[in-house]
Amino acid sequence: MRRSEPRLQRKLLAWLLGPLAILLVLDTAAAYWNSLRFANLAYDRALHEIGREIALHVKLDGARPRLELSEAAANILFVDQEDQIFYRVVGEDGTDLGGDAQLPEARVGKAGKPNFYGDTVRGEQVRMMVAWMPVGPDAGPPLVRVQVAESLNKRERLAWEMVANVVLPQLLLIIMATAVVWFGVSRGLEPLQRLRRAVSDRSHLDLSPIDIHDVPGEVRPLVDEVNELMARLERTFDFQNRFVADAAHQLKTPVSGLKAQIELALRETDLHRVRHSLAQLYISADRLSRLVRQLLSLARNEPGALDSMQLQPLDLNAHALEVSMEWVPQAIKRNIDLGFEGVDHPLMIDADQDRLRELVNNLIDNAIRYSQPGGRVTVQASRIDDAQCRLAISDDGLRIPVEERARIFERFHRLLGTQEDGSGLGLAIVSEIATLHGARITLEEDIDGVGNTFSVFFPLRAA
Ligand SMILES: Nc1ncnc2c1ncn2[C@@H]1O[C@H](COP(=O)(O)OP(=O)(O)OP(=O)(O)O)[C@@H](O)[C@H]1O
Ligand SMILES: [Mg+2]
Structure with missing residues (x-):
């Protein structure tokens, strides 16, 4: 980088002086002959x-x-x-x-x-x-x-003598032109030098945009691109920083809980009560492991993850049916009637199969977990128009209050009074994955005013 600017200057001069020198030699030869x-x-x-x-x-x-x-x-x-x-x-x-x-x-x-x-x-x-x-x-x-x-x-x-009379003034002219060009190019490149200094003097933590005030028009698009990149980096850093802080905060409580439980169990002498403590520990460890899984998933689906997406043509109808089937045992255990309503033709979308599965899993998991036993959960796949199709997961459980509808998509946000375990990350992950797929997500109550319907609208793959 440090050497590139004089190189440009030298190149310009070489282009100017090379042809001039050749011309001068030819001119000298012609003048001598004459x-x-x-x-x-x-x-x-x-x-x-x-x-x-x-x-x-x-x-x-x-x-x-x-x-x-x-x-x-x-x-x-x-x-x-x-x-x-x-x-x-x-x-x-x-x-x-x-x-x-x-x-x-x-x-x-x-x-x-x-x-x-x-x-x-x-x-x-x-x-x-x-x-x-x-x-x-x-x-x-x-x-x-x-x-x-x-x-x-x-x-x-x-x-x-005659040659000298003709050629010397030309030589003088070339020397003067060289000096003028050298000076002019140095002056012209000065803003670039300043730009370089501005970038090299910067702290690695400073991602604020480079001042384009003084930048020559030719490099303006480049600086704009760099600024755009810096803005993206800043968003990513922001996300990572928040994520690390949140993760540390969220992990601290369950880990100290685990430690306290272990200390308690170590002091226990009665074998029966030790077994009981171990069973409790197992539940805590299970919860912690889910939290870690969800945290990793959140990190994997951060806004900058677009590059790691493996998009392929996928039938949303078949995929939703397949994932729903996997939840049947869980639904039966909780006495929930899990149903699927699909269409008789494929709904082709561009999707990353693993991420789409994660999205559906989180929505069905919520619907089953937050409904009352004996409730009904329905997974629906349908076509809206030529451009989009819809995946909907409805339950007939307690309605999420309207004022909470936006907030539950935030990380770690959970409704008060929920008896169920959870890390509060599921819907944040769902929303990230939807964004990565260019999909839109909505939450409404069910048709009869009870329960909740989460709908994800995917763009249909162009035929
Ligand atoms: N289908 C639903 N019915 C009622 N409440 C729901 C439903 N889905 C989500 N919620 C509420 O929204 C909150 C956030 O859900 P989210 O899936 O983000 O986190 P979570 O289920 O608590 O944790 P996890 O990360 O384990 O999924 C839940 O705690 C719950 O209170
Ligand atoms: Mg959840």
Whole structure:
């Protein structure tokens, strides 16, 4: 994280400078080639002049041409601080009239313009001029072939000077652009740096949203997402904290009760009474174990549990019937008439089978436990419309007062005066599982105004 910001800056610069550098190299090459062409154009003319000057020193000895070039004249002609000059004069019959016989032979048409080209003389690169030139006062024959070669120093120097004139300002421009971009990008990334500092300086317990006031528009969605995540985390932490506090509180009483009972039993000497204490202990331990089971179930179905859901297509009608059947022995034991009213076609919903079973179990358990012996409990599965179906568990026991209807879904909330054991978690679990399934839960009295009907409305699976 710490290095990512300069990396971005470097990347931007690389994208800018890479192409510019390539352009600069290409531009330099083109400029050099062009400049050299101009330098040649200028100096070739001088070379031709020298050739003509040499031709003026060729005299006619009868019909035979002869070169008369004194040392003083040659010195004047060939003086040059930078370059070496070679020459050669050849007659029409191919005899050397003077100059450097080692100069490479050149072929050129007798009429027409002088020829210029690159060549090497004694290992040195030269520019060569070759031309046939007249000897006598009139332009006619005899002609002599004059070759003048010159090393390339001043041509190259001139070319490079011209290149520098073109390229240096460009280089300067690139350096300035780099500085401006570097500065601009640093300034542009400053809000990101501040954002990073704000996050890294934060306490791990601080889940309040990051201030988006100063955040650039491009990263705003990211920060919004992070804030949304923090809010979810905060809700989860909240839930966990409350859960741990509640669980500890709820476990404390039964565990101290157990301890007291055990102490009492240990002091007992009469075997009969020890057995009685053990039986009591068993009941307490059973209650405690149910509490722990319900606590675990509550934790498992907390609002963030959506990821662990294993949704699959499930027939609510068949499932409700199956779970109801499992409760028949319990109902008989309490002399309750447990009935099932279903439909003759499947009611397909998307559900997590284990969780759905837990939901139905808790509702039937309540209905059986809180009804009077001889009462009637009915499990119903029905279709409401194309979009939803209903699972209802009704009993004809004591009506839950209207003002309590919302509260009994809260954790650990139990009605006063209930004789039955319970941890007060069953309906909280039911409500969590319903939410996880996108279902809605209602509590109403039975049609005839007695008892209670818990209804859960599930969205039907799209065909
Ligand atoms: N069908 C019912 N008839 C009458 N009262 C009910 C019924 N269902 C729930 N209640 C009341 O609502 C309270 C909360 O029920 P809930 O299932 O949440 O907890 P519980 O049954 O006490 O404990 P457990 O976690 O063991 O289920 C119960 O204590 C009971 O007073
Ligand atoms: Mg219950």
